[in-house]
Amino acid sequence: MSLSADEYKQQGNAAFVAKDYDKAIDLFSKAIDVSEQPNHVLYSNRSACYTSLKKFVNALKDAEECVKINPSWSKGYNRVGAAHFGMGDLDEAEAGYKKALELDASNKAAQEGLEQVHRTQESRRGMPDMGLTQMFNDPNLIENLKKNPKTAEMMKDPQLVAKLIQYRSNPQAISQDLFTDPRLMTIMATLMGVDLNIGDLNSSNSMPSQQADATAPAATPAAEKEPKKEETPVKKEEPVVQADEPEQMDVDSNEDENAKKRAEAAKAEGNKLYKARQFDEAVAKYNEAWEAHNDITYLNNRSAAEFEKGDYETSIKTLEEAVEKGREMRADYKVIAKSFARMGNCYTKLNDLKKAIDFYKKSLTEHRTPEILSKLRAAEKQVKIQEAEDYINPEKAEEARLEGKDYFTKGDWPNAVKAYTEMIKRAPEDARGYSNRAAVLSKLMSFPEAIDDCNKAIEKDPNFVRAYIRKATAQIAVREFSSALETLDAARSKDAEVNKSANTREIDQLYIKASQQRFQPNDSNESPEQTYERAMKDPEVAAIMQDPVMQSILQQAQQNPAALQEHMKNPEIFKKIQTLIASGIIRTGR
Structure with a gap:
């Protein structure tokens, strides 16, 4: 049965410490293969092994993969610098170490590596070239x-x-x-x-x-003229690796086992108290565990109890200590990821969502999990909502409306759209902003977008008749005649209800226009078969023709036309018959 990535990694760390670099490379490679997500630490560790074996090309390849996965991790650039140094590329090595220090000014390995590069550069400048460069x-x-x-x-x-x-x-x-x-x-x-x-x-x-044979060709003339200088072999420095070893296991095998046992016992008691919601007592037990044995899991647990108490500031301080100590102890990246995630939770409770987002991102950099990714997305969404709410200002909205009206009057459609968009942001519940923007979009021939804005206006204010009228106008423009007639029916009903039918004439004109254009033939000489085929593409006509009751009525009308007049006394039947007449399926006298 294959091991987990963590287990392979721990074995690889042990092999590195024992200087069995080939074995360490094999183990880190296996860890990489079984990892669910790309892990920058594993590539960093394998790069260190290759550097120790002076296989600098392979070391550089892994180092570059490491910083590709996690470009904000300072140690990855140590690996880049060490690999370039081993290959003799001093400028690239210098750039790698400088990048590491840019991310973490306290990176001791990068400081030592940069000093080593500078010493070598000075040494090179003091050595005779003898034409080797050329x-x-x-x-x-x-x-x-x-x-x-x-x-x-x-x-x-x-x-x-x-x-x-x-x-x-x-x-x-x-x-x-x-x-x-x-x-x-x-x-x-x-x-x-x-x-x-x-x-x-x-x-x-x-x-x-x-x-060399005495008869061998002499050296170049230039070399003959130069007096031979006595050269002292220059000791070639090796890239710094030891100061930047792979991440070690959290547990020191030489640590006092009794202390660890006491710590675990205190932690177990703390967990029981935590579940019983006795948080003060749980904090005391987690402190006892930490004092007995330094494992940042105890600090993480303590922060959880402080969080449940509602003491978020204290919890953050505990987690900051956990991260600091964890870095010093080379703790597992998953444990540090948990510390960062809990900081994000605390800042969420404090309603400082921008800081929460920063720490969720740091957590995902250490170890990517669906849970924290979901929290990050939720925080980012909430920030956008808050920013939108903070932007609301009725007075500014009115200024934008008047500005949009001015641009509309001048025929400056693009700026009118910008002004009405600003109005919507400043007053998102005001239906007029959406309706006004729909009117401008129609001028720009952007009818689908205009229909969307009208729908939003109607959603905000179902009694806003002007939004129905503008929606129907746009629907006619895109030849959605059946939908336009439905919109106009709704407009007529709302207009009678709230405006005492003040807009009846405009609605009727649009209704006639939609009805006339709805079944207008493309060819005045089309055959009855072509008329039927075209009409059946209309959803309403197709539904009428598939209605069993209407099928029975139409069959009766073929045998007895007078029977059709009787059926048309029913308003619903009358409307359907008129639709079929308008579509050309029922032909009246020539």
Whole structure:
């Protein structure tokens, strides 16, 4: 049965401490594979292992993935700096450590790493170049070595090729590497035109079998003119890793077991008291547990009891201590995430939602959970609601309405829309803002948006007849004739109820317009079959034709036209018959 990501991580930490870096890499890789969410800490830990093995390319790849997952985590940039330093890229290493210090000025590993970079930069500036920079920056360097019979075979080693590329930024580093990799001596001799007559060029352990042949070509003229200087091998500094080890396990194996037992016993008593809602007594027990053994879980528990008491300020202070101590103790990121989440809960209770959002985000950075993500979204939504409520101002709304009216009169539709939008924000319950904006949107031919605004106006004030009329006008414009007639029926009813039918003439004119255009044929010479097909696309006509009662009436009318006149005495039947006549399905005399 496979282990969890946390279990693999703890085993990887132990292997790192034991300096079994290959095993640690394997364990951190397994932790990465089984993690539900990308975990920046695991990539950071594996990067440290690669750096310790001087596999700087792999170390950089993991470091970059770490800061991609969590760009606000200072330690990730330590890993970036260390990997670049190991590759000899001092400018990039300097940038990495500076970014770490920008995020956390107290980052000791970054401070030491930056000092190390600066010392190396000074050392480089004081060393003679001897033409190495020009030699290793030759764009054809690798290709020329691959073509040369003396070096072609060894250039198949990608590690060696990568090392040669690194010398472009730090050519002096070869002075030390010549003593650990004799292949480099062959390459240097080849580049300088010297034949060392080395036996086995492919063996990394091979050494020159004899001195250069006396008949070998001399060095370049420039080299002959320069007096040979005695060089002292420069010790190459290694990137700082030890000061920035992977996160260790929370529990120190050498800690007094009796103290831990006392702490756990006190915590258990505290939990019982918490469940019994005896919060003061629970706080005392959690304090007792913390004093016996420093585990920030006890501080988190204490903060929960303080929260339930309603003492949110005290709870926040406890949680701040939990985070501070947790960082010092390299506590599990999930425990620290819980501390941040509870800070967010406290600030929510204090109605400081912006701070609550900040701490929910910090919690999610440490460990992402659906519960905290939901709380973050709810807090963000509430902030928007509060901002909208704070923005409400009836006086400003009236100013915006008059401004919109002025723009409308001038025919400046875009600015009229802006003014009425401002009115809506300042007075969201005033139906006039939505209705007025709908009138401007119709001028801009934005009929669907105008219909939406009319619906909002009617929702705010169901008796606002003007909103019904503007809605019907927009519906006619988009050829929603059946819906427009329904809207006009509602407008007529409301107008009679609240305005003593003051708008009857306007409503009737729109009704006639909708009715006439509703079934207007596209072709004056269309056949009866085409008329029927077009009419049946109208939802109301289709419903009438599918009504069993109407089907019976129409069948009777075919046999006895006089019977139709009798049925039309019923108002509902009359309306349906008139709709079928208007659609062309029932044809009257020519």
